[in-house]
Amino acid sequence: MSGNSLPSARRGPSSSNYGAENEPLIARPGDVLVMTEGQSLATNLIQGTAPLAQMGGLVLLLVVWASVFMHKMIIFDGHPMLNSLGILFAIEAVLVLQPTGLYNLVQKKRAAYVHATLVLLAAASFISAVAIVIWHKQHSNIPHLESIHSKFGLATYILIVLQALVGFTQLFLPSVFGGEENAKKIYKYHRLFGYAIVLPLLLITVILATRTRYGEYVLKIKTWAVVLAAVAIVAGIYPRVKISKLRGYRSDAGEVAAVRR
Numbered sequence: 001m002s003g004n005s006l007p008s009a010r011r012g013p014s015s016s017n018y019g020a021e022n023e024p025l026i027a028r029p030g031d032v033l034v035m036t037e038g039q040s041l042a043t044n045l046i047q048g049t050a051p052l053a054q055m056g057g058l059v060l061l062l063v064v065w066a067s068v069f070m071h072k073m074i075i076f077d078g079h080p081m082l083n084s085l086g087i088l089f090a091i092e093a094v095l096v097l098q099p100t101g102l103y104n105l106v107q108k109k110r111a112a113y114v115h116a117t118l119v120l121l122a123a124a125s126f127i128s129a130v131a132i133v134i135w136h137k138q139h140s141n142i143p144h145l146e147s148i149h150s151k152f153g154l155a156t157y158i159l160i161v162l163q164a165l166v167g168f169t170q171l172f173l174p175s176v177f178g179g180e181e182n183a184k185k186i187y188k189y190h191r192l193f194g195y196a197i198v199l200p201l202l203l204i205t206v207i208l209a210t211r212t213r214y215g216e217y218v219l220k221i222k223t224w225a226v227v228l229a230a231v232a233i234v235a236g237i238y239p240r241v242k243i244s245k246l247r248g249y250r251s252d253a254g255e256v257a258a259v260r261r
Contacts, residue, residue: 041111044096053236057091060084060206060229067219076136079129080209080219086125087202091233093118094194098240112171123164130157149208149215156198156205163198166190195241203230 045054064084068077097115130153137144145151167190169176174183207230209215210223 039107041096041107041114044099044111045092047099047240049236049239050095051236052232053091053095056229056232056234056236057088059232060226061088063221063225063229064219067221071218075132076214078132079136080215082125082129082132083206083209086122086129087206087233089118089122089125090199090202091237093122094199094237095240098237098242116168116171119164119167123160126157126160147208147212149205149212152201152205152208156201159193159198159201163190163194195238199237203233206230 044050061084064080068081093115096118097111134144136142145154166186170183170187170190174180177183177186207223207226210221210226215221
């Protein structure tokens with residue numbers, strides 16, 4: 001196939017196979033459309049149920065930042081502020097990659113790079129947040145890992161870094177896994193790990209933060225507000241998940257290899 005004859009984002013090897021591979025996990029097949037040629041990646045951020053996730057992420061950010069600005073700020077306040085910002089970056093990273101055309105490799109490659117950039121911003125926010133809490137507790141002689149939130153937080157930070165490292169090496173350094181063929185074989189596990197473990201654990205950790213002494217009595221963040229924001233994020237992201245990307249179809253694996261070329 002020549003470089004000027006890329007198939008349309010809506011066409012595949014067969015209409016029946018294509019429909020099965022692109023069926024959303026919860027929503028109806030037509031709720032999240034694959035991108036058409038020339039369509040902006042920004043469309044991915046508002047398609048289907050995406051506005052729910054956007055609303056949840058923004059509400060969470062506003063609730064946290066408003067609570068911080070309503071009292072005398074200290075260095076530790078950077079911890080919840082950067083965490084909420086990191087969650088928003090993570091949401092955008094997921095949304096931008098979900099509905100890209102399965103057969104439009106140019107769009108897919110562009111989306112993968114935007115996804116990686118947003119993940120990098122999210123990771124930088126989370127790492128800065130954990131650096132602040134470590135510094136604050138060291139200088140205030142406060143014991144580490146006292147609360148359930150802190151224990152969940154440590155596990156979440158570790159998993160986020162591992163998830164980001166695996167994704168980065170798969171996309172940019174496939175030789176780490178012994179070549180592209182080996183790297184693409186674990187793409188579905190990278191996705192499953194993100195959807196089934198990392199994102200849920202991240203949201204649970206944020207909810208638990210509202211039950212800490214600082215979150216409850218200083219920032220006075222309402223647990224119900226954070227729970228509602230988390231529910232909106234879940235309702236916005238998970239219905240857009242493609243079954244094909246979780247099952248590891250051969251067409252999807254071939255796409256991954258082509259993205260790195």
